[in-house]
Amino acid sequence: MKKRILALLLVVLLAVSLAPCAFAEExxxxxxxxxxxxxxxxxxxxxxxxxxxxxxxxxxxxxxxxxxxxxxxxxxxxxxxxxxxxxxxxxxxxxxxxxxxxxxxxxxxxxxxxxxxxxxxxxxxxxxxxxxxxxxxxxxxxxxxxxxxxxxxxxxxxxxxxxxxxxxxxxxxxxxxxxxxxxxxxxxxxxxxxxAVSSPFVDVRFGDYFYDSVLWAINHAPQITNGTDATHFSPANTVTRAQAVTFLWRSMGEPKPNTTNSPFTDVQDRSSWYYDAVLWAVGEGITNGTSATTFSPDSTVTKGQMVTFLYRTVGEPGKTGTGAWYADAEAWAKQNGLLTGTDTAYSTDGSCPRGDVVYYLWNALA
Ligand SMILES: [Ca+2]
Ligand SMILES: [Ca+2]
Missing domain, CATH: 2.60.120.260 (Galactose-binding domain-like)
Known part of the structure; x- marks a missing residue:
């Protein structure tokens, strides 16, 4: 009998400790x-x-x-x-x-x-x-x-x-x-x-163009990205399209997707870490994929793609609908100082490394 009560008490204690702490009205x-x-x-x-x-x-x-x-x-x-x-x-x-x-x-x-x-x-x-x-x-x-x-x-x-x-x-x-x-x-x-008040990374130093961006990204709720290890952020590393959309989704607070099925044959695994992020981006019209049926999650994200993701996220201000798919986004990005300030020159098809991705996110969304 005593044992049963003890077991019950343990279950209750476990349930209490696992439940989120709630405060009245807070x-x-x-x-x-x-x-x-x-x-x-x-x-x-x-x-x-x-x-x-x-x-x-x-x-x-x-x-x-x-x-x-x-x-x-x-x-x-x-x-x-x-x-x-x-x-x-x-x-x-x-x-x-x-x-x-x-x-x-x-x-x-x-x-x-x-x-x-x-x-x-x-x-x-x-x-x-x-x-x-x-x-x-x-x-x-x-x-x-x-x-x-x-x-x-x-x-x-x-x-x-x-x-x-x-x-x-x-x-x-x-x-x-x-x-x-x-x-x-x-x-x-x-x-x-x-x-964060200081950088834990040896490759992110005060004065680097991505310094503030990285300190913001690592302390954001939810965290946008952490280092590649405890002491490195690896700002020059390339970013995949799956990572780029996931960083964007986290910057926005991981909103729930408003659609339930991925239209992309290469984004079908619901347990993948980027599935919800891509689904959200599709539902919000932030990405149309690399074709009607592919997203190319493992392809390297380009600067043109990154500023276009951001431009659509903020509601396409000043949209003209004329020119190439990236033209309105680049005009907006230029107006908002996004195309300058990084150490890597802007080109539509150029790779957008980790340092630039967080720099764009910080400048457009923080
Ligand atoms: Ca208090
Ligand atoms: Ca404010």
Whole structure:
């Protein structure tokens, strides 16, 4: 009898440990990624290393809670979200009226498309918090106000081009500086647009044209591509068409294909690592294949093909429909600076090596 109970307990424990961790109103952890729905209803996935990892300083406001009581240790504003809206939650830090919290990150946060940073707050909607960001703890950029609850923050126009943010300063604005939890209640903060802070690869050095692209690709959720081994990225290596479409698909967050059957005789193995990526690309009109019935997954991707994949992914802006199949894509790519900046000269039929593929993806989609 006891044995049966033990076995049952083990099954329950195993099921609990395998299930994604869910937090009320927030999201879930799957592998190295955290997914949540922001308050605009957008599905957001970030790497778990995108969350604040260090308390640089904390100056409680006035009024505040009694020091030493719950919700007063700034460490609880680090890591994954773990607070809910109940008054018994201990996962959120009470800033107090005009309290100031400075957090550090293991990743660099950059100004990409849309929101770049996310503040997880709990409580009501009027606990306004000033959000400032910094690369070095010396120069601070005001990026706006988080207005209670969870809030996305867009750096656009508020930080210099190329800024690599490592620190966030939150200051309570006293809009609700009274009661048992005076001021904003901070659960945690995460970067949405993040990149690694340094290169783990001997062949990716600061100053290389693909440096930022690689740091972004390896820290993207889901990861776009890793090195060819622990210390090499091999930027000059060729890329197959299957790899190119898979990198593109991952850059877009691995969206579900809207079609179920591959039209290509050479892409039929549903268990292959690129099957869903190719299916998605076909369904979105991103690839027409190398013929009506072939995709040529193992062929080397050309620069003309890569910019065309990207152009179709972003919705074919400025399409004229005249000229060669790549003409509109190249005109768009040129206008957006994609055809310059790499060390390899652009030609439609030229090979698009790994360094160039990630450079195109970073410049067009990050
Ligand atoms: Ca942005
Ligand atoms: Ca927390």
């Amino acid at each position: 999201g879930e952890v799957v592998g190295n990624y955290y997914s949540f729905t922001d308050r605009n209803g957008n599905h957001v996935t970030v790497p778990v290393n995108a969350f604040a990892s260090e308390v640089i300083s904390f100056t409680p406001g006035d009024p505040w809670k009694e020091a030493g009581s719950s919700n007063t240790d700034p460490q609880i504003a680090l890591g994954l979200p773990d607070a809910d809206d109940s008054n018994s939650s201990t996962g959120d830090l009470c800033l107090g009226g005009s309290g100031v919290l400075v957090l550090g990150f293991d990743v660099a946060i950059f100004d990409g498309s849309g929101d770049d940073l996310y503040v997880f707050e709990v409580g009501n909607n009027v606990e306004d918090t000033q959000v400032e960001v910094s690369e070095d703890l010396v120069t601070w950029y005001d990026v706006g106000v988080a207005t209670g609850r969870t809030a996305g923050v867009d750096f656009s126009g508020k930080v210099p081009d190329g800024a690599r943010i490592r620190y966030v300063r939150l200051t309570d604005l006293r809009s609700a500086a009274s009661g048992g939890w005076p001021g904003a209640d901070i659960d945690t903060v995460c970067g949405i647009r993040t990149m």
